[in-house]
Amino acid sequence: MTPGSTLRIAGGTVYDPANGVDGEVRDICIADGRIVADLPAGSPSLDARGMVVMPGGVDIHSHVASSSCNHARRLLPEQHAADPVPAPHLAGGHTGRSGTGGTVPSTFTTGYRYAGLGYTTVFDAAIAPLTARHTHHEMSDTPCIDAGCFVLMGNDDYLLRLIDAGEVGRARDYAAWLLGATGGYAIKVVNPGGVEAWKTPQRNLTRLDEPLGSSRVTPRGILETLTDAANALKLPHAVHIHANNLGVPGNVATTLESFKALEGRRAHFTHLQFHAYGTGGGWKSAARELSDWVNAHPELSVDVGQVMFGPATTVTADGPVEYLLYKSSGRKWVNIDIELETGCGIVPLEFKEKAAVSALQWAIGLELFLLAKDPWRVVLSTDHPNGGSFLAYPQLIQLLMDRTVRDERLKLVNQKLLAGSALLDGLDRQFTLGEIAIITRAGPARLLGLRHKGHLGAGADADVTVYSRQDDIAAMFASPRYVLKQGELMVEEGHLRLAPTGRRLYLRPGYDDAVVPEIRSHFDRYSTVQFDHYPVQGLPNGPLGID
Amino acid sequence: MTEPRRVGMTCLGCGLLCDDVTVEVSGSGVSGLLPACVLGSAWLGSGAVPGHIRSAGKDVTFEAAIAAATSLLTSSRGRVLVFLGPGLTIEALRPAVAIADRLQATTDTATSAAAASGILAGQRRGRAAATLGELKNRADVVLFWGADPARTHPRFLERLVEATGTHTPDGRASRTVVSVRIGNDGAVDAADASLQLPVAGELSALSILRSIVAGGLVPDTTANIAGLSELAARLTAAKYVAIVADGENGDPSRPSQRAEGLVALAQALNTPTRAALFTLRSGDNRNGVESLLTWQTGYPFAVDFHGGVPAYHTGLRGLEDAGSVDSALLVGDWRTIPPASLAAIAALPKVVIGPAASGAAGAIQVAIDTGRAGIHEGGTAYRLDDIPLPLAPVLDGPRTAAMVLSALEEAVDRSLREAAA
Numbered sequence: 001m002t003p004g005s006t007l008r009i010a011g012g013t014v015y016d017p018a019n020g021v022d023g024e025v026r027d028i029c030i031a032d033g034r035i036v037a038d039l040p041a042g043s044p045s046l047d048a049r050g051m052v053v054m055p056g057g058v059d060i061h062s063h064v065a066s067s068s069c070n071h072a073r074r075l076l077p078e079q080h081a082a083d084p085v086p087a088p089h090l091a092g093g094h095t096g097r098s099g100t101g102g103t104v105p106s107t108f109t110t111g112y113r114y115a116g117l118g119y120t121t122v123f124d125a126a127i128a129p130l131t132a133r134h135t136h137h138e139m140s141d142t143p144c145i146d147a148g149c150f151v152l153m154g155n156d157d158y159l160l161r162l163i164d165a166g167e168v169g170r171a172r173d174y175a176a177w178l179l180g181a182t183g184g185y186a187i188k189v190v191n192p193g194g195v196e197a198w199k200t201p202q203r204n205l206t207r208l209d210e211p212l213g214s215s216r217v218t219p220r221g222i223l224e225t226l227t228d229a230a231n232a233l234k235l236p237h238a239v240h241i242h243a244n245n246l247g248v249p250g251n252v253a254t255t256l257e258s259f260k261a262l263e264g265r266r267a268h269f270t271h272l273q274f275h276a277y278g279t280g281g282g283w284k285s286a287a288r289e290l291s292d293w294v295n296a297h298p299e300l301s302v303d304v305g306q307v308m309f310g311p312a313t314t315v316t317a318d319g320p321v322e323y324l325l326y327k328s329s330g331r332k333w334v335n336i337d338i339e340l341e342t343g344c345g346i347v348p349l350e351f352k353e354k355a356a357v358s359a360l361q362w363a364i365g366l367e368l369f370l371l372a373k374d375p376w377r378v379v380l381s382t383d384h385p386n387g388g389s390f391l392a393y394p395q396l397i398q399l400l401m402d403r404t405v406r407d408e409r410l411k412l413v414n415q416k417l418l419a420g421s422a423l424l425d426g427l428d429r430q431f432t433l434g435e436i437a438i439i440t441r442a443g444p445a446r447l448l449g450l451r452h453k454g455h456l457g458a459g460a461d462a463d464v465t466v467y468s469r470q471d472d473i474a475a476m477f478a479s480p481r482y483v484l485k486q487g488e489l490m491v492e493e494g495h496l497r498l499a500p501t502g503r504r505l506y507l508r509p510g511y512d513d514a515v516v517p518e519i520r521s522h523f524d525r526y527s528t529v530q531f532d533h534y535p536v537q538g539l540p541n542g543p544l545g546i547d
Numbered sequence: 548m549t550e551p552r553r554v555g556m557t558c559l560g561c562g563l564l565c566d567d568v569t570v571e572v573s574g575s576g577v578s579g580l581l582p583a584c585v586l587g588s589a590w591l592g593s594g595a596v597p598g599h600i601r602s603a604g605k606d607v608t609f610e611a612a613i614a615a616a617t618s619l620l621t622s623s624r625g626r627v628l629v630f631l632g633p634g635l636t637i638e639a640l641r642p643a644v645a646i647a648d649r650l651q652a653t654t655d656t657a658t659s660a661a662a663a664s665g666i667l668a669g670q671r672r673g674r675a676a677a678t679l680g681e682l683k684n685r686a687d688v689v690l691f692w693g694a695d696p697a698r699t700h701p702r703f704l705e706r707l708v709e710a711t712g713t714h715t716p717d718g719r720a721s722r723t724v725v726s727v728r729i730g731n732d733g734a735v736d737a738a739d740a741s742l743q744l745p746v747a748g749e750l751s752a753l754s755i756l757r758s759i760v761a762g763g764l765v766p767d768t769t770a771n772i773a774g775l776s777e778l779a780a781r782l783t784a785a786k787y788v789a790i791v792a793d794g795e796n797g798d799p800s801r802p803s804q805r806a807e808g809l810v811a812l813a814q815a816l817n818t819p820t821r822a823a824l825f826t827l828r829s830g831d832n833r834n835g836v837e838s839l840l841t842w843q844t845g846y847p848f849a850v851d852f853h854g855g856v857p858a859y860h861t862g863l864r865g866l867e868d869a870g871s872v873d874s875a876l877l878v879g880d881w882r883t884i885p886p887a888s889l890a891a892i893a894a895l896p897k898v899v900i901g902p903a904a905s906g907a908a909g910a911i912q913v914a915i916d917t918g919r920a921g922i923h924e925g926g927t928a929y930r931l932d933d934i935p936l937p938l939a940p941v942l943d944g945p946r947t948a949a950m951v952l953s954a955l956e957e958a959v960d961r962s963l964r965e966a967a968a
Contacts, residue, residue: 067933073841077670077859080845084856087648093964098648098856100845106857107842130678133927133935137637138842157713199685199821200714201786323817332673333814337823339680340713346673526713528680528706530566533557533937 001033001462001487008039009484012048012466015437016055018446018455022434028053030462033486037458046489048466051481054437055454056120056463057393060444061240061270061303062384063315064110065124065138065147067131068344071334072104072315072385075346079311085109091497096143103313103348103385107141112499115144115491117393118465118480121445121453121505124149125240125270125383126190126317128338129156130529132182132536139504140540144490146453146461148505150240151182152317154189154222155196157340158522163225164215170518172229176511177519179235180543181535183506185448186237187230190317191244192222195343197320204320206245208257219244220261227265233509234546236449238266238301243275246321250279252286259293259300268447271305271383273365278420283360285421287367295373301447303379306365306396308388309353315386319343340526351388359413361387363423369400369439370427376446380439393440394477400431401473450505462487501540508543553579557938559634559921560590561700562794562828562931563679572941577922584701590830594922598945599905601914609915609946609954616876616898616913617958620650623873624963625853627652628865628892631840632879633831634902634919636926636938639948640832640839642956643878648843649959651852653872655865656836657829657883658848661795665826666837666847667861668807675813677789677823678932684712685821686789687722688781692809693729693749693801694793697736700827703791704735714787723785725778727752732798740781742774746801753808756782761815783819790816794826794931828931831880832920835929867891874912876900878952880919881907900951915951918944 009028014021029039063069073080079102088096099109114122127135127149139147153159153175162171175187193212194205202213208220223241230239243258245251255275269275272294278286294300314325319335322345326333334346351358365387372378380397384390399406410423418424431439445454452461464484470476483491490498523531551573557566558580568587571579577594580587600607602615620627629647631640631654647654658666682689689708696703708719715721726738730746744752752772759779782788792809809824816822828834837847844850844857851860866888869875875897877884882903893909904914918924923944927935 070838070842070933071674073845074666074837074847075670075673077846080857081859084858086855093968095649095960095963097645097843098852099843100857102845106845130934133937134838134933137839137927137935141641141843199681199787201820326673327818332671333675334669334673335675335814335817335823337677337681337821339678339684525711526680526684528678528683529934529936530555532555533566537937 003032005487006031006039006043007487008043008045009048009053009464009466010045012051012053014053014456015434016456017434017438018442019457028456028464030487033462035456035458035460035462046482050469052433052467052469054465055441055456055460056465056483056485057118058441058444058448058450058454059119059122059381059390060379060448061125061381062122062390063124063126063386064122065107065135065142065149066127067134068126068315068317068346069104070134070138071336071344072313072346073106075332075334076102076104076313076348079103088112088496090499096496096499103311103389107138108143111143111145112496113391115483115496116494117390117478118483119145120463120483120485121146121450123147123185123448126150126152126188127182127184128152128317128342128344129178129182130338130341132184136183136504136536136539143499143501144485146502146505148185150186150188151179151184152188152190152342153178153226154192155342157526158519160196160212160215160217163221164217168225168228170515171225172232173511173515174519175226175229176233176509177515180508183504183536183539185505185507186235187226187239189222189226189239190242190342191246191320192219193217194219194244195317195319198343199337208244208254208261223258223261227262227267231266235507235509236546237447238268240268240270242270242318246274246318249277249283251275251277252289253279255290256293259297263297264299266299268301270303271381271386272302272368273305273307273361273387276364276368283357283417285360285364285367287364287371288422291368291371294377301377301379303381304365304368305381305383305387307351307358307361308382308392308396309351309358309362310388310392311350312388313346313348313385315346317342317344319345321345322347339528353413356414356416360417362413363418363421366399366406367422370429371422375435375438376443378439379444379447394474397436397477398474401436403428403430503541504539506539506543507546509546554941555939556941557921557928557936558587558590559830559832559928560584560587561830562834563700563702563706564830564928564930564936565702565706566936570941575942577941582702586701591922594942596902596918596923596944597905597916599914599916601905603912612913612915613954613958616955617962619874619896619898619912620876621959621962621966625651626871626873628869628872628875629654630866630875630877630884631656631836632877632881632901633657633833633883634880635832635836635878635948636920636924636928637835637839638926639952640836642949642952644839644843645956646876646952646959648852649963651855653851653853653863653865656848657833658837659864660885662828663848663861664803665794665806668810672807672810673814674810675817675822675824677825678934679707679825679930681823682789682825683707683710683715685714685787687715687787688785689722689724689789689791690782691724691726691733691735691738692790692792693727693733693797694791694827695733696791696827699793699796723781725781729801730798732793732801742778744772746798748772749805750802750808753805753812757812757815760812760819782816785820788816788820788822790822790824792824792826794828826931832928834931834933835927838929838933869895878948901948916945917948917951918946924948
């Protein structure tokens with residue numbers, strides 16, 4: 001926003017749950033890219049009367065800018081060919097960049113499409129440290145959104161050695177160093193220990209107390225160490241956990257055991273839907289058990305990882321699960337082992353409403369939303385592009401807000417595995433606009449510790465989305481009337497006017513310097529990259545502070 | 548005169564991108580690459596590069612050259628060839644691809660002539676791959692398939708096969724090295740076992756190996772080739788197999804379908820054990836071009852912006868199919884273009900931007916010399932396993948390709964906006 005410029009968004013119905021505003025008609029005032037309490041009369045104004053005003057959307061878990069995403073893009077030329085995207089014509093005679101869509105769009109298109117949905121902040125949920133430089137290059141070519149990334153640590157060779165040696169303090173310092181070196185925002189754990197096991201004859205770890213090889217390292221030890229590290233470092237976001245046994249029938253036992261292992265500690269479990277399959281043989285919902293636990297434990301937060309019917313591409317560091325998916329689906333399959341750190345697996349899929357397991361997954365996701373007593377801790381996600389594209393968020397919001405649409409859809413899906421699902425019991429909850437504002441912006445911003453995001457109080461970033469009210473909720477959320485980024489009008493009635501460069505959201509936590517020579521020594525022995533060439537430098541803006 | 552000094556750098560002489568090397572810098576020259584490497588030294592040269600800016604054969608100012616280049620390229624918008632040559636950093640490729648997008652150009656890269664079959668195989672089947680450190684740290688069986696790393700990637704054996712790793716504490720002694728020679732391709736000295744295959748037998752050998760690995764079946768022995776059953780047994784008994792194959796330097800008489808056969812074998816090995824295919828690619832950031840094109844357009848090469856959207860024309864070889872364009876922009880090291888391709892575009896009015904651009908011949912309208920990535924220009928380049936590494940320039944150059952191409956991008960954009968206004 002040009003210095004000194006101001007804007008009043010006048011007369012809209014405001015949903016700003018972080019500030020206790022639930023559908024009140026009021027003005028939102030903006031100066032120099034931030035929300036301010038008021039503006040002088042006669043300031044430039046945007047008429048929002050009759051419209052819905054919310055903070056810009058915040059995506060807590062998506063896969064948009066990583067080496068894994070790029071391997072997925074490369075794998076899917078047929079999807080790109082079916083969805084070419086011309087360069088947008090922007091304000092002032094400027095032209096954006098062309099690109100392609102599909103389940104894993106090109107970078108510019110990703111930025112434009114998020115902006116078109118009214119999302120202004122997005123986190124890539126899994127980057128390999130060795131490829132952090134690549135992630136930042138992609139983010140530099142992903143306009144319109146502020147972006148950050150979560151750094152994979154749950155199978156890191158050096159970290160596992162420290163855990164094996166009982167060196168909890170040094171593990172914390174290493175995690176801090178690694179976050180800073182990669183320009184990351186949060187600690188990510190994927191299938192703790194299981195990805196390292198995948199590279200050995202052990203192939204996976206399926207129990208929380210199963211040791212990795214001949215070591216004393218277990219999934220439980222990894223979870224505890226990294227959870228405590230994130231909390232001791234006072235990171236703004238808790239450790240972000242993709243638990244063991246993703247996608248496997250009966251995996252709720254592992255999920256609950258993981259919850260219990262971390263009981264009382266701040267932690268975020270991601271794409272819970274993929275970890276919510278009941279025990280006792282076959283496929284069944286365990287959403288109720290998990291929701292009961294989440295509802296009773298305020299220290300815990302989750303995002304859902306909703307499955308939406310249609311094409312998807314599974315992209316994950318969880319190599320062993322992708323191998324199973326490859327063997328069961330017969331689809332093309334990418335596996336890339338990443339030295340000393342993690343893995344990468346990719347299988348394109350389609351979730352079909354007539355397929356029993358897809359229908360069950362769809363239903364479980366909805367159950368997790370609808371059974372949640374505290375929407376601040378149950379965030380909307382599709383684990384893009386794993387459960388479906390972020391472009392499906394409007395349809396998902398409609399399913400949550402409109403029971404009639406939901407029930408009609410439920411009738412169309414394969415019922416074979418839905419016995420026991422709370423959805424069949426006539427869950428009549430309908431999310432309000434205020435609750436949608438929580439699960440799509442205020443909640444994730446709070447869980448991420450982003451004090452300037454997800455709300456419209458004075459001092460917040462002026463990222464604002466304005467919707468025209470429509471009976472068709474999906475249409476309403478698919479095409480906001482206005483989207484403002486840092487106070488600038490970025491999207492107007494479906495047209496991208498500006499494609500600003502977003503800010504990079506990353507941290508430089510403090511650590512004991514004594515750990516560095518040891519890390520260097522480890523690098524010198526085992527890495528193929530020189531230690532001095534590992535840290536990412538020259539990021540476009542400075543790090544965020546840690547309270 | 549300043550004292551010679553020894554400094555570290557990242558070598559782009561092959562796809563290994565060794566970032567542990569040092570060179571001696573003295574004045575405007577560079578020499579003495581250590582550890583010694585034939586390809587690295589050849590890549591390094593003396594460090595001397597010309598610094599001309601020319602338009603219509605005459606020395607001109609930078610601004611005049613950019614204006615002339617803009618005029619030529621924008622006047623043929625929609626009918627432009629952009630060749631994204633080797634030797635550009637990611638930071639230079641960014642404006643180059645933006646220009647191609649704005650000009651709705653047909654692009655070509657070194658990939659289409661040298662490495663397309665491997666990429667296309669990966670798009671059909673997927674991949675079973677790993678970063679180089681997994682070979683160093685884990686591979687107890689290393690299978691060189693028609694590859695000759697001593698010739699194409701001189702430090703491959705030293706850095707990865709002989710080196711010790713997390714699961715290979717005895718380095719070379721922790722591994723079994725098997726060399727399969729195909730026709731005249733591939734020979735690894737001191738392999739523990741060797742096999743010779745005729746070129747005509749390569750595909751069937753891969754198929755037989757895969758069949759044994761996948762099903763435990765030994766096909767009709769008349770079709771079998773001596774040694775394949777033993778090789779398959781050795782592979783399946785390994786803990787982690789590294790298959791190393793050449794990605795772009797093979798004998799042209801060998802079947803290109805081998806790329807798919809190798810992917811299929813590597814994937815099949817992941818049921819009885821773990822395995823990764825390492826494809827040896829050349830240097831000068833060839834992988835980086837593919838990576839950037841993929842994230843910006845969805846396609847790793849053969850991207851055609853004609854029509855205003857990226858299209859994937861894998862059958863089109865821009866350099867050899869110049870009849871549909873009116874001008875060309877060659878960026879990067881034009882000297883890597885094969886003579887036949889240069890001849891095909893000889894009459895096309897051209898803008899050349901890159902190292903020794905002023906030495907190019909044939910309808911050169913504008914030539915702007917730049918430094919060389921990694922020697923005179925910093926930025927990012929990608930290793931053959933798609934790992935990005937920082938470049939630390941050791942010499943001053945005339946001007947960076949990133950700067951020149953950014954200026955051209957801006958001028959092209961301004962010109963097109965003014966024309967549309």
